[in-house]
Amino acid sequence: MNIKTYMQTIGENAKKSASILSCAGTGQKNKALIAIAEELEVSTSELTKENNKDLEQGKKNGLDSALLDRLALTKARINTMIEGLHQISTLADPVGSITDMTMQPSGIQVGKMRVPLGVVGIIYESRPNVTIDAAALCLKSGNATILRGGSEAIHSNQAIAQCIRKGLATAGLIEDAVQVINTTDRAAVGELITMKQYVDIIIPRGGKGLIERISHEAKVPVIKHLDGICHVYIDDLADPEKAINVTINSKTQRYGTCNTLETLLVAKTIAPAILPKLQSLFNEKSVELRGCKQTREILTDINQATEADWDTEYLAPILSIKIVDNMNEAIEHINQHSSDHTESIITQDISRAQYFVRAVDSSSVMINTSTRFADGFEYGLGAEIGISTDKLHVRGPVGLEGLTSQKFVVYGNGHIRE
Amino acid sequence: MNIKTYMQTIGENAKKSASILSCAGTGQKNKALIAIAEELEVSTSELTKENNKDLEQGKKNGLDSALLDRLALTKARINTMIEGLHQISTLADPVGSITDMTMQPSGIQVGKMRVPLGVVGIIYESRPNVTIDAAALCLKSGNATILRGGSEAIHSNQAIAQCIRKGLATAGLIEDAVQVINTTDRAAVGELITMKQYVDIIIPRGGKGLIERISHEAKVPVIKHLDGICHVYIDDLADPEKAINVTINSKTQRYGTCNTLETLLVAKTIAPAILPKLQSLFNEKSVELRGCKQTREILTDINQATEADWDTEYLAPILSIKIVDNMNEAIEHINQHSSDHTESIITQDISRAQYFVRAVDSSSVMINTSTRFADGFEYGLGAEIGISTDKLHVRGPVGLEGLTSQKFVVYGNGHIRE
Numbered sequence: 001m002n003i004k005t006y007m008q009t010i011g012e013n014a015k016k017s018a019s020i021l022s023c024a025g026t027g028q029k030n031k032a033l034i035a036i037a038e039e040l041e042v043s044t045s046e047l048t049k050e051n052n053k054d055l056e057q058g059k060k061n062g063l064d065s066a067l068l069d070r071l072a073l074t075k076a077r078i079n080t081m082i083e084g085l086h087q088i089s090t091l092a093d094p095v096g097s098i099t100d101m102t103m104q105p106s107g108i109q110v111g112k113m114r115v116p117l118g119v120v121g122i123i124y125e126s127r128p129n130v131t132i133d134a135a136a137l138c139l140k141s142g143n144a145t146i147l148r149g150g151s152e153a154i155h156s157n158q159a160i161a162q163c164i165r166k167g168l169a170t171a172g173l174i175e176d177a178v179q180v181i182n183t184t185d186r187a188a189v190g191e192l193i194t195m196k197q198y199v200d201i202i203i204p205r206g207g208k209g210l211i212e213r214i215s216h217e218a219k220v221p222v223i224k225h226l227d228g229i230c231h232v233y234i235d236d237l238a239d240p241e242k243a244i245n246v247t248i249n250s251k252t253q254r255y256g257t258c259n260t261l262e263t264l265l266v267a268k269t270i271a272p273a274i275l276p277k278l279q280s281l282f283n284e285k286s287v288e289l290r291g292c293k294q295t296r297e298i299l300t301d302i303n304q305a306t307e308a309d310w311d312t313e314y315l316a317p318i319l320s321i322k323i324v325d326n327m328n329e330a331i332e333h334i335n336q337h338s339s340d341h342t343e344s345i346i347t348q349d350i351s352r353a354q355y356f357v358r359a360v361d362s363s364s365v366m367i368n369t370s371t372r373f374a375d376g377f378e379y380g381l382g383a384e385i386g387i388s389t390d391k392l393h394v395r396g397p398v399g400l401e402g403l404t405s406q407k408f409v410v411y412g413n414g415h416i417r418e
Numbered sequence: 419m420n421i422k423t424y425m426q427t428i429g430e431n432a433k434k435s436a437s438i439l440s441c442a443g444t445g446q447k448n449k450a451l452i453a454i455a456e457e458l459e460v461s462t463s464e465l466t467k468e469n470n471k472d473l474e475q476g477k478k479n480g481l482d483s484a485l486l487d488r489l490a491l492t493k494a495r496i497n498t499m500i501e502g503l504h505q506i507s508t509l510a511d512p513v514g515s516i517t518d519m520t521m522q523p524s525g526i527q528v529g530k531m532r533v534p535l536g537v538v539g540i541i542y543e544s545r546p547n548v549t550i551d552a553a554a555l556c557l558k559s560g561n562a563t564i565l566r567g568g569s570e571a572i573h574s575n576q577a578i579a580q581c582i583r584k585g586l587a588t589a590g591l592i593e594d595a596v597q598v599i600n601t602t603d604r605a606a607v608g609e610l611i612t613m614k615q616y617v618d619i620i621i622p623r624g625g626k627g628l629i630e631r632i633s634h635e636a637k638v639p640v641i642k643h644l645d646g647i648c649h650v651y652i653d654d655l656a657d658p659e660k661a662i663n664v665t666i667n668s669k670t671q672r673y674g675t676c677n678t679l680e681t682l683l684v685a686k687t688i689a690p691a692i693l694p695k696l697q698s699l700f701n702e703k704s705v706e707l708r709g710c711k712q713t714r715e716i717l718t719d720i721n722q723a724t725e726a727d728w729d730t731e732y733l734a735p736i737l738s739i740k741i742v743d744n745m746n747e748a749i750e751h752i753n754q755h756s757s758d759h760t761e762s763i764i765t766q767d768i769s770r771a772q773y774f775v776r777a778v779d780s781s782s783v784m785i786n787t788s789t790r791f792a793d794g795f796e797y798g799l800g801a802e803i804g805i806s807t808d809k810l811h812v813r814g815p816v817g818l819e820g821l822t823s824q825k826f827v828v829y830g831n832g833h834i835r836e
Contacts, residue, residue, distance in 0.1 A: 019753060019777070019779070022776070022777065022779065023773070023776055023777050096776060102798055104796060104797065104798050106791065106796060108787055108791055108796070110796075110797045110798060113775065113776075113783075115779070117809055117810070118779070118809065200809055200810075201809075201810065221639065221810050239832065241832070242831070242832030245832055245834050246830075246832060246833075246834060248834075249834035249835060250834075253834070253835050335437060344828075355441070357531065357827050358440070358441055358514060358531075359437070359440065359441050361437070361440065361533070361536070361825075362825065363825055363826060364825065364826040364827075364828060365531075365825060365826070365827055365828070366827070366828040366829075366830065367827075367828070367829050367830060368829070368830045368831050368832050368833070369526055369828050369829070369830030369832075369833045370830075370833060370834045370835050372834075372835040373524065373526055373828060373830070373833065373835055374826070374828075378522060378524060378526070378528075378835070379522065379528045379826065379828075380520055380522050380528060391535055391536065391618055391823050392535070392618075392619065392639050392810065392811045392823065393810045393811040393823075395823055395824060395825050395826070396825065396826045397826070405809050405810065405811075405813055406813060407779075407780065407781055407782065407783060407813050407814065408781060408782040408783070408792070408797065408813070408814045408815070409775050409782075409783055409784070409785075410762075410782060410783070410784040410785070410787050410791060410792075410797075411784075411785050411786075411787070412664075412784065412785060412786045412787030412788075412791070413660070413786050414657065414659070414660030414663055414664060414786050414787075415664075415786070415787045415788060415791065416663050416664060416666075416667035416671070416788045416790075417667060417671050417788050417790040417791055417796070
């Protein structure tokens with residue numbers, strides 16, 4: 001079968017499954033999630049066997065150790081997948097909820113019902129656990145899923161796919177509700193992101209290169225999760241202790257995450273009191289500091305930050321620092337250089353905090369809080385399929401609700417328009 | 419100046435205006451709306467003069483009388499524009515509202531704040547009143563607007579644009595908050611729909627051809643307002659009187675609107691009792707009926723409906739009728755042939771009504787209600803910039819809220835992640 005025909009079949013199956021899933025009860029969806037968890041449990045040796053094929057092939061192909069580590073399906077990781085399924089089964093089902101029901105002057109009642117998006121296409125790189133996480137979130141939110149994992153994980157993903165199919169069958173749900181593409185041919189991705197008649201949304205998970213390429217070529221709408229160039233602004237009315245704690249935590253709690261601080265902005269009148277203390281703490285953690293000209297007048301031994309630094313997501317123990325005249329200059333810098341992910345102001349002044357929250361155009365805007373909190377679990381979403389840096393449909397951490405839409409429902413009693 | 423440079427300047431101005439507008443107070447935005455209304459009032463003769471230029475040119479170019487009628491800015495239409503501005507000034511401002519504020523286990527407070535989308539591009543055809551309607555809705559929702567009207571209305575639109583600029587200035591708002599493109603060169607549209615760095619969303623208003631062309635070529639997300647192939651399903655448990663009233667109203671209250679009924683589905687056991695009565699009422703209104711084979715066994719003198727009829731938006735006094743075995747067959751037909759706009763079930767059975775509302779995947783799903791109610795005003799949105807047939811971001815009638823998004827706001831007190 002050629003790729004086009006194969007993907008058309010996948011698309012048709014998904015569309016058909018979506019209409020069944022959209023009416024599936026919460027209990028039945030939960031039953032499927034638990035059944036999939038049980039299949040993973042009893043298939044551990046099979047999963048390990050198939051994963052070993054990928055690992056051996058990966059070694060032959062010269063994958064580096066970091067990639068091989070991400071590819072490995074250890075017993076601990078299988079258990080995490082199983083726990084994840086149980087956890088998602090306990091979350092509230094957004095589908096079917098009706099809100100904003102109002103009585104209109106004509107006598108009709110109008111409200112909004114949450115409904116699944118339909119068919120979700122997920123494109124991801126090496127980690128096979130994404131297969132379960134993504135499938136579980138889409139299933140719980142009533143969406144059919146088409147998954148396309150990295151070619152280096154093909155055997156692992158197919159083995160997981162078998163567990164999913166069996167679990168769906170056990171719960172009496174259509175097995176094609178979750179389909180994992182079984183070819184490594186890149187043409188399959190090209191089809192997936194352009195099959196508008198079958199696919200409602202694409203969620204790419206992976207590096208910036210992957211996401212930009214897919215956004216550029218897709219005809220289906222994409223929920224993008226691009227880079228996080230996150231800022232903390234230390235206002236001159238900040239509490240110095242909070243400023244220091246939040247800054248250190250935002251940068252050093254983890255270096256490789258998208259909600260990690262990359263550029264620190266400091267009001268000029270507070271800078272002389274704050275920056276030396278920060279420097280000694282950052283030195284302890286071996287974080288390289290790069291400063292603007294004014295910063296280097298205080299911290300004389302650090303490197304000069306170039307224009308490129310303001311637009312760089314380091315994902316590493318490097319921090320760029322800029323001194324600004326006031327909050328407005330900070331907001332201007334943020335709206336010009338941030339990737340619209342997460343920004344935090346440190347201030348004790350309520351009016352400034354209120355203004356900052358309103359004026360900064362990012363998916364999360366914080367007051368006196370570490371940027372590391374920008375996360376679906378910390379926000380109480382229960383789970384997260386990504387963090388949207390788009391403005392339409394959903395911004396910030398995307399949980400179950402982000403995988404749904406709202407339609408209008410209208411109740412009348414023979415009402416006609418005059 | 420070439421088109422590319424011109425449009426870049428427009429884009430930069432819009433982006434700059436958007437950041438000012440996003441923080442503008444509701445009072446100031448309302449003041450601008452009223453000031454624009456006053457400018458229209460005092461500029462009536464100027465508007466008429468410029469509109470006459472378009473009308474004369476239109477006649478020379480051989481525009482048909484329907485198009486010329488849509489192009490005409492009569493005194494009554496100017497008054498409607500003025501009323502519209504006053505009405506939008508009275509609507510609640512969605513921007514800045516914070517909902518779902520919750521306290522998380524970590525101690526942070528997380529909520530969602532409504533924010534403008536940023537820069538909205540509107541592309542529309544001949545009616546110059548759209549210039550005011552669209553500008554007013556975008557302004558109230560804190561968005562900067564770039565408007566591109568039909569070339570045949572260029573003088574009228576530029577005259578309206580002048581009134582808008584003056585009104586914005588009177589209210590102390592940036593004049594570039596609303597920009598009307600002053601060239602009829604089609605290349606300007608090509609730039610507008612691909613300037614992702616400046617434009618956040620495109621809303622095309624016009625015929626299906628325009629909307630499909632723009633969706634196909636755009637790099638900026640598009641809120642589409644495509645056709646309305648709307649259905650009424652008369653269940654065998656319907657109240658016959660409601661069934662007849664709602665069907666007649668859905669089809670004949672207006673023929674040319676997107677929420678007009680185009681295909682009637684009737685359960686086979688109720689069809690013999692209902693269809694002859696409907697036929698005589700439709701005959702009185704000269705509506706042509708086209709039926710499936712079973713329908714023609716009851717209404718023997720009507721034409722056969724072809725497969726193409728099920729996929730046609732007539733926008734005319736024509737109705738296709740299909741007899742179905744049961745509700746499931748009706749839902750299947752709808753999900754295959756509808757344009758996801760509006761569908762209504764007529765039934766007295768609450769379980770069927772509940773199931774229909776859940777299973778039909780359209781932007782409005784109704785119970786015992788005329789499809790003609792699918793409208794922003796009837797739904798209580800106060801105004802409407804279009805009816806989205808998309809699934810992402812916003813479905814159905816789009817009011818002020820549809821022109822906004824939500825970002826996360828997080829309040830801490832020096833909180834750091836452990």
